[in-house]
Amino acid sequence: MSDPVLDRRTLVRGLALGAGSLTLAGCDKLYAVPQFKHLLQSAEGLHYRTHRLIAGCDALAREYDAADMSPIFRVNGNSMPAAAAYQAHAAANFTDWRLVVDGLVAHPLQLTLAQLHAAPQRAQITRHDCVEGWSAIGKWQGPQLGAVLRAAGLSSRANFIVFHCADDSGGRPYYESIDIVDAFHPQTILATHMNDQPLAVPHGAPIRLRVERQLGYKQAKFVMRIEARERLDDLFGGKGGYWEDSAGYAWYAGI
Amino acid sequence: MATVLDSPLPEPRPEPPAAPAPADAPRGGDLVKRHRLSTRLWHWVNAITLLVMLMSGLMIFNAHPRLYWGQYGANYDRAWLEIGSVGERGFARVGPLKVETTGVLGVWKAENGTVQHRAFPHWATIPSSYSLADARIWHLAFAWVLALGLTAYMIVSLVNRHFQQDLRIRAAEVAPRHLWHDIKDHARLRFPTGIAALRYNILQKLAYAGVLFVLLPLIIFTGMTMSPALDSGWSFLIDLFGGRQSARSLHFIAAVLLVGFFIVHIVMVVLAGPINEVRSMITGRYRLPKERDPE
Numbered sequence: 001m002s003d004p005v006l007d008r009r010t011l012v013r014g015l016a017l018g019a020g021s022l023t024l025a026g027c028d029k030l031y032a033v034p035q036f037k038h039l040l041q042s043a044e045g046l047h048y049r050t051h052r053l054i055a056g057c058d059a060l061a062r063e064y065d066a067a068d069m070s071p072i073f074r075v076n077g078n079s080m081p082a083a084a085a086y087q088a089h090a091a092a093n094f095t096d097w098r099l100v101v102d103g104l105v106a107h108p109l110q111l112t113l114a115q116l117h118a119a120p121q122r123a124q125i126t127r128h129d130c131v132e133g134w135s136a137i138g139k140w141q142g143p144q145l146g147a148v149l150r151a152a153g154l155s156s157r158a159n160f161i162v163f164h165c166a167d168d169s170g171g172r173p174y175y176e177s178i179d180i181v182d183a184f185h186p187q188t189i190l191a192t193h194m195n196d197q198p199l200a201v202p203h204g205a206p207i208r209l210r211v212e213r214q215l216g217y218k219q220a221k222f223v224m225r226i227e228a229r230e231r232l233d234d235l236f237g238g239k240g241g242y243w244e245d246s247a248g249y250a251w252y253a254g255i
Numbered sequence: 256m257a258t259v260l261d262s263p264l265p266e267p268r269p270e271p272p273a274a275p276a277p278a279d280a281p282r283g284g285d286l287v288k289r290h291r292l293s294t295r296l297w298h299w300v301n302a303i304t305l306l307v308m309l310m311s312g313l314m315i316f317n318a319h320p321r322l323y324w325g326q327y328g329a330n331y332d333r334a335w336l337e338i339g340s341v342g343e344r345g346f347a348r349v350g351p352l353k354v355e356t357t358g359v360l361g362v363w364k365a366e367n368g369t370v371q372h373r374a375f376p377h378w379a380t381i382p383s384s385y386s387l388a389d390a391r392i393w394h395l396a397f398a399w400v401l402a403l404g405l406t407a408y409m410i411v412s413l414v415n416r417h418f419q420q421d422l423r424i425r426a427a428e429v430a431p432r433h434l435w436h437d438i439k440d441h442a443r444l445r446f447p448t449g450i451a452a453l454r455y456n457i458l459q460k461l462a463y464a465g466v467l468f469v470l471l472p473l474i475i476f477t478g479m480t481m482s483p484a485l486d487s488g489w490s491f492l493i494d495l496f497g498g499r500q501s502a503r504s505l506h507f508i509a510a511v512l513l514v515g516f517f518i519v520h521i522v523m524v525v526l527a528g529p530i531n532e533v534r535s536m537i538t539g540r541y542r543l544p545k546e547r548d549p550e
Contacts, residue, residue, distance in 0.1 A: 027307070027381045031389065043396035047482075055488030062490050064326065072331045127327060127499060129483050132387065133319035134329035135499050213484045248388040254484030255395060 041250075048252040051213075057181045061212035064125045069195070070136040073128075078174070079202035081167035081222050089166075094206040099190075103162070103227035106153025113192065113206050119143035122189050130216040131249065140210045141193040146184040149228070158228035162235065163209050166222035169242065176220040177232055177240040177251070178211050187212040190223065215253035217243045281543055283449045289541035291417060297408040298536055300400065305513065307397045310381040312510060313374075314390035320374035322507055326498035335504070338374035402475050409467075421455055422464055428457040446527055448544040466516055470509050477506040 030036050081087070089097045094113050101109040123141040149161070161183040165174040182188055190207045192199055199205045204221025211218050218241070232238065237245025244251050281287045290298075321334035328334065337348045338360050345361020347354050358364070363376040365384075377383045381393050412418045427433060437457050440446070447456065455463065479485050480492040480502035496502040524532045528544070535541035 025383065027310075027393075028383055031382060031393075037392070040392050040396040043392075043399055046399060047395065047484075051482070051484040051488070055484055059487040061483060061487045062493055068326055070327045070329065070332070072329075074329045074331060127483070129481070129499065130319070130329070131391070133315065133481075133503060134321070135327045136329045137327045213487045215483060243388075248386075248392070250388075250391070250395075255482040 044250045044252050047250075047255050051254045052181070055213065057184075058186065059213075061126055061187055064127065064137050066125065066139070068137050069125060070138065073136045073138045073195070073203070074134070075202040076130060076216065077221065078167040078169065081165075083166055083168070086166035086222065086224075090201055090205065097206055099207065099223065100225040101148060101152045101227075102225070103229050104155035104158040105149070105228050106155065107151075109148070109152050111148070116143055116190060116192055116207065119147060122186070123193075124187055124189070124210075124212070126187070126210070126212045128216055128219065131243075131253070139193075139195050140189060140191040141196075142189045142191040142207065142210075144186065145188045145190055145209070145226075146186075148190065148226070149183060152228075154228055157230050160229045160232055160240070162227040162229055162232070162240075163220040163223045164225040164227060165220050166224050169246070172242060172246060173236070174220065174222070174242045175236060176209065176218055176242065177229075178209075178214070178218065182211050182213065185211070185213065213254055215255075217241070217249060218253045281450055283543050283545035286540050286542050287453065288539055289453060289535045290539045291415065292539065293408065293411045293415065294417065295536055295539060297404055300404055304397050304400045304404065305517070307381060307393055308401060309510060309514065310379060311390040311393035311397070314380040314382065314385070315387060315394060316507065317373045317375055317380065317385065318387040322504045323500040324498070324504060325500055326493075328500040336507075340372050343370070398475075398478060401471070405467075405471050405475070422460055422467075424457070424460050424464065428460070433457065444526055446544065448546045450543065452544050453541075462516060462519070466513070470513055470516070474506055474509040474513070477502040477509065481506070 031040075080090075098110040098112060099116065101111065120143060121141055122144055123139060125137060125139045127135050127137050129135050145161070158180065160177045160179060162175060162177045165176075167174045178188070188209070188211045191204075191210045192207050194200070194203050199208060204219075204223070207223050208221040209219055209223055229235065232240040232251075236242075239245045240251040241249075243249040316338075320338040321328070321330075322336040323332055323334050335350055337346075338356070339346060339348075340361040343357070343362055344355060345357040345359070345363070347356045347360050356362075359376060360374060361372070363371055363373070365371050365377055371377070371385075373385060380390070382389050409418075412422075434457060440456075441458060446452065447454070476492065477496055479489070480496050480499060486493055486499070492502070493499060496505055531542050
């Protein structure tokens with residue numbers, strides 16, 4: 001039998017070096033290999049399918065009591081869109097504002113705020129989870145997105161609902177998208193009211209999306225236009241949302 | 256405690272007599288088969304996974320370096336733990352206790368010499384420069400490895416009786432006298448020799464069982480509780496941990512305890528003979544420590 005000491009030492013040294021390089025710059029280098037990054041990113045599909053399996057299409061996000069509400073609901077992201085058209089709407093209290101619903105629909109719509117108020121309402125006290133880790137509990141009220149899409153005659157070819165927003169970041173327009181399952185989820189609403197008040201501008205007036213089983217960056221504020229689409233890869237950066245395109249966040253934000 | 260010190264310490268109770276060893280039983284100095292392939296595989300996969308989880312987790316923490324108890328918690332709410340900075344001074348605060356941490360936590364210098372205002376420094380995080388999106392990709396991919404690996408290991412260890420044979424804690428072992436005896440032996444670095452070294456002692460069993468059955472499941476389930484989608488399907492998770500922000504706090508505490516386990520684990524490996532111990536975890540073969548000369 002050959003002397004095992006050298007082999008053993010080589011092994012231990014190799015292991016230590018491997019662990020060291022892996023933890024420091026090594027991880028960054030490994031991550032720069034597209035195939036490796038893609039492998040790690042593929043976990044997103046696993047999360048999506050597992051969550052659908054566990055929670056199905058209809059499981060409701062937890063709804064809380066009024067006593068559980070955050071005393072202060074912090075404002076995050078843009079608090080006032082820079083676009084002149086939006087600011088004119090805000091100055092006029094959104095009297096001439098219209099929500100456009102188009103894309104793969106039989107009857108494109110232009111809805112006034114009064115029409116959204118007159119539609120059947122849903123109110124819910126839910127928890128907003130920011131991707132950064134903080135949470136706030138608030139009350140949201142507005143018509144269900146599913147009802148609006150039905151009124152517009154959503155095509156069976158539509159796979160995604162895209163929300164085009166009035167704000168931008170560094171010149172890139174803010175947009176977000178969800179699938180049809182989440183679009184027709186009972187808690188997915190176009191919130192016109194927050195904490196029993198008309199939605200304030202810093203929180204996304206006149207309407208913001210609430211898709212309660214996903215993280216905060218999916219809750220698009222300042223929604224101006226809702227577009228039904230078959231695919232997302234031919235829109236803006238192709239990843240389905242502002243944060244997805246600009247910083248590499250997951251499109252499926254259920255985790 | 257003077258009375259305790261004055262009275263003579265009770266004689267250490269001898270180990271319960273083991274079954275008489277057959278003549279060909281391995282003795283100190285022999286190379287024996289110790290760790291199963293499943294144990295070795297899981298050990299090294301976990302070593303990498305836990306390191307990636309910890310370092311990417313610290314980057315995720317950097318995005319909001321505050322911890323809360325209860326259902327909600329954001330800026331303006333009371334945080335029980337905070338790592339931050341005031342001007343050029345870094346600090347860590349736990350409850351009312353505030354420690355200055357300039358240079359390490361809160362405020363530190365990046366490799367290129369620029370001063371960074373982030374909770375954890377670049378050398379402790381994956382990736383090394385700030386990216387919450389990339390840290391989440393690492394963390395959430397390796398979470399599958401951790402959770403599925405633990406599940407597979409538990410099933411295999413039940414089937415091949417690793418748990419029952421090696422980790423079962425017997426009532427006699429947790430008797431205070433036996434525990435105290437074991438603690439004293441550890442403090443004197445008197446580790447078991449001969450075939451006795453093949454069995455886990457009670458402190459090892461408690462440490463491994465605590466990690467396997469308490470800390471790892473806790474960190475996995477508190478992690479799942481932070482998912483808004485899982486909260487809708489399994490809303491009992493929110494109740495189990497007393498809120499999403501409590502789950503986030505417990506997740507962080509479990510991570511700190513796992514780091515504590517890791518440090519003790521490495522220290523014990525070094526004290527017990529690192530080459531022999533590491534080899535046994537790679538090849539499965541372990542050289543039994545020589546019996547001590549009779550005193």
